[in-house]
Every structure is written in C-alpha cells, then in structure tokens.
Amino acid sequence: AAYFAPEAIKDKKELLNTEQYLTQNLPPLFIMTANEDFLHDNAIRLDGFLRAKGIKHELHIYGTPDKPRQHVFHCNVRDEIGQQCNKDEIDFFKQYIVK
Secondary structure (H helix, E strand, C coil), X not given: CCCCCHHHHCCCCCCCCHHHHCCCCCCCEEEEEECCCCCHHHHHXXXXXXXXXXXXXXXXXXXXXXXXXXXXXXXXXXXXXXXXXXXXXXXHHHCCCCC
C-alpha cells in the first residue's frame, strides 16, 4: 500500500495489498488528477511506485493556481480543461487499440 496515505490503510493493509498484482504485465495505465484534487498526492505516490516497478503509464495533472481544478473536474463537459483531459485520455488509449 505504498501509494495509500497511512491513515487510509490503518488495520486494512492486507486487504489493500494490491502491489503484488501491479506488474509489468499490466496494460498501460492513464493516471490523471488535478492540482486541488483530494487524491492528488495519492496519484503522485502511485506514479512513483509504477516508475520504480517499470510499469508503463502516464501521469497527467490538470489545473493551475489561476485555474484550479478539483476531483472529477473532467466530468464538466463545458470546462475546457476537462475537455482537454478527456481528449488526452482518448488519445492515450488510441495508441493501444489493435486495428
């Protein structure tokens, strides 16, 4: 549970022992967060864990101090930054679609 906050795994570490399944056999992962997402730091920790394991992935962080974004910002289809996030995710997965 390297990427979970310590308070999130108190007394649950064995239940959350997902690291044993995160191997280079995973398909490529698209990880996204926002600068004011309550899960931002978890995404950063997950990115570090995946890098250390050599697992192919991309981490994208959206929002700026002037245009902050929170959790699930990408669900607002009128938000330009949300639209960009969704486009980035589509483009990421298009790389791996077998034709």
